[in-house]
Amino acid sequence: EVQMVESGGGLVQPGGSLRLSCAASGFTVSSNYMSWVRQAPGKGLEWVSVIYSGGSTYYADSVKGRFTISRDKSKNTLYLQMNSLRAEDTAVYYCTRVENNRHFDYWGQGTLVTVSS
């Protein structure tokens, strides 16, 4: 059974950093495209970043230069390193698997990141 469990969210001050983790089971993270999608409180979904099975990474303009997506093959875990955090980064962050390299078939339960002083 495919399962993804995010962790690492919490309260952080503006300008601070946080690293989110997504532990996967039932499939191999490094053999799939994996993505992060976020949802601000009461708002819609926003694509954040993707890492391809080959290791290439891509980002939404809103986070480019501040966020870094990565993975650990030995732990079958996806990460999102978030630096220079802003209030507008406050959201629930979901990790997702990208099926057929183009749509999000499995989602974690999400982890809440709150950026506030």
Place this chain on the structure above:
Amino acid sequence: QSALTQPASVSGSPGQSITISCTGTSSDVGNYNLVSWYQQHPGKAPKLMIYEDNKRPSPSGISNRFSGSKSGNTASLTISGLQAEDEANYYCCSYAGSSTWVFGGGTKLTVL
């Protein structure tokens, strides 16, 4: 990376059919057969309902009451035989090229 345009809300009575539209541009919706739709109940993670414009995931058990279509830069999700459990928020998403994706703003479906 402008969001796709969806109506903020739609409603229908049990047993009726409703359609949710999703309008993008020739750079995203109109350029790829890669529109997907997600259902999200309050406090829950999104769930894939339709992918590649009109395909239902299997064997996830998505009801054939859910169908997708597309014409030009506008995609649509139709739910027939509305049921109370269909009440949720629905989001469209399109691959937008250059390894990026764009979501719609979401539509709240109310079953009257």
